[in-house]
Amino acid sequence: MQEKFLKNIPFEEVLELKSLINYAEGRVSSKTLVQRNDLSITLFAFDKGEGLSTHSAPGDAMVYVIEGSVKVTIGHDTEVVLKEGQIAVMPANIPHALESIEKYKMLLIVVKPQKVK
Structure with a gap:
């Protein structure tokens, strides 16, 4: 059997990204597609009024909005509104x-430094 690097997603078929995750009333839903030391790829569905409070990540984080719209605050000075089909990158270690x-x-891709062995 060949090793698979993605999980929680069907292989060898055409998929619509936004259909792979569903909204849950009053909650944030997530589905991890890749979780490694140097890379994570996760699908999220946020109900209205839900979000992520200020935090930072040890790697560069790219948000790709696949449906709806969200306000993203990066650092202390930058606010952007992302709509379907748009992306923004949040630098590592910046709130x-x-x-x-x-x-x-949204699809979230976080690329972190590789750990030296």
Whole structure:
């Protein structure tokens, strides 16, 4: 059997990204596709009013909005509104937060430094 590097996603078929995660009333839903020391890829669905409070990550984080819209705060000076099909990158170790404008779905890719063996 060949090793698979992605999980929680069907292989060898055409998929619509936003159909792979569902909204849950009053909650944030997530589905991990890759979780490694140097890389994580996660799908999220945020109900209206849900978001992520200010935090930082040890790697560069790219948010790709696949449905809806979200306000992203990066550092102390930058606020952007992302809509379906748009991306923003949050640098490693810089505080950032996400606040819903409406319910939204996003793909989050975090690339971290590789650990030296």
